[in-house]
Amino acid sequence: MNEAPTVEPIVVIDDDYAMRFSCRKILLKAGYIVEDFEDGASGLEAIAALKPSLVLVDLKMPGMSGMEVIARLHEIDSRIICIVITGYATIDTAVEAMKSGAYDFLPKPFSPDELRIIVKRGLERRRLAMLAHRHELERELFRRRFVTFVSHQLQSPLVAVHQYLDVLKHLGDAPGAAAKREEWLERCLRRTEELQTLIRDWLTLSRIERDFLSLHRVPLDVCEIVRHVIQGVELLASGDEIRMEARLPEDPCIVTGDRECVTVLLENLVTNAIKYNRPGGSVTVSVERLNSELAIAVEDTGCGIPEESQPFLFEEFFRVKQDGARKTSGNGLGLAISKRIVSEMGGTIGVRSQPGAGATFTVLLPEYHQREATGTYEQDEDHSDR
């Protein structure tokens, strides 16, 4: 928002030479590029070529009227800001002009300051309109691509299953197929499970977004949930020979939130740390007090996350490309869900990682201090929820 944007071209159309001359002088001095014309026809011709940001046009001119100029210049480019110059006698017409798309009007006579202010305001309006338009386009593009992407993710497992069944049907008892039948049916089952998980995660994601405020938010001990989650993944961890470790304070660490959501959050981080680890590695979950916050850190000894992938980790469906690493299952929604849970709880989530040296995911959540009697807490919370 500069005082005088230097590259904004302005066109002045007025049959009165003195008026043109003074507008031009004032605006040039304010740093604009100015072209002036004595009639509508030559003005429009120049507008088509110059594509100015703003046009000042007199309403009463011989030949083409100011009204006609406004209509035609918006055919050329609807984003050009048009300001009408008019004498008192034609104020009704000025109102008409504004109805037909002029941005504002400037009654004659006017001071240099009045001209500068109205031009500046007009250009600011144009800047905001163009910005809004661009954001709208970007959002629309994102939305379109996103819908396409989600439907692709949902279709892939269905396509694979359909194809297995179709080929089995076509090959009948041909030698190639009979040997494959068992294995293929097994794979079909796995892909349908994958689809079910995807749909479930997708629903979780939208549920958190839609309903979180109406979910029951109660004081929860994070340490207790960490212990519970670690117990739950024991089998998965031992299968991959991963050692689990918890470093937790003695006393409870309280946050307020929905128990199920906090469990999902920690489960996601801990299972990722196991899945993206190396055999024989370890996962360490720690909870620490930092001022008024609790820092929950999940550290693994896996292959790390490439720096260029880190900014996209928490986006829906993003998956890290891993060279030579074992193929891991996952639909790219886990961390997106985690991030949404954390931000709904007023916290933040981040990652620190160096390729080859593991990764540490850290969640910061506001700690709930039980200063007031615990008995009254839930009651208060209920009121504030309404």
Add this chain to the structure above:
Amino acid sequence: MNKTKTILIVDDDGDFVESLSVYLESHGFRVLVADDGDEGLKLARMEDPDLVIMDIVMNERTEGFFTIREMRRDSRLRDVPIFVLSSLYSDGGSFRIQPEAGWLAHDEFMPKPPDVAELIRKIDEHLGTREASK
């Protein structure tokens, strides 16, 4: 006796590739598989396939459109028939990216999953394998 024809499948869905390969092999083709565009291009240059079946959306960075363009720029691969198989654009009407845009100089487009009998028919048509066996 005809030389066995080679088909290269570029697709990142291992299950889809598995069933398609077995089906093509059962029709006497030799099948090569690449799970992303880069790998597909490398394999195409090394093995001179007679036909390529190309997925469009792949998890890796190089997608089908890009790979097709690169193949068309390679004088040795320029005339290899390319079949695009994609679930994204199953409705032919919404298949917006046009060959004249230079991106999709493919020979056939089929939705995914394809009608496998129809796929074999189209492959035979392009390779002249059916006429040869008559």
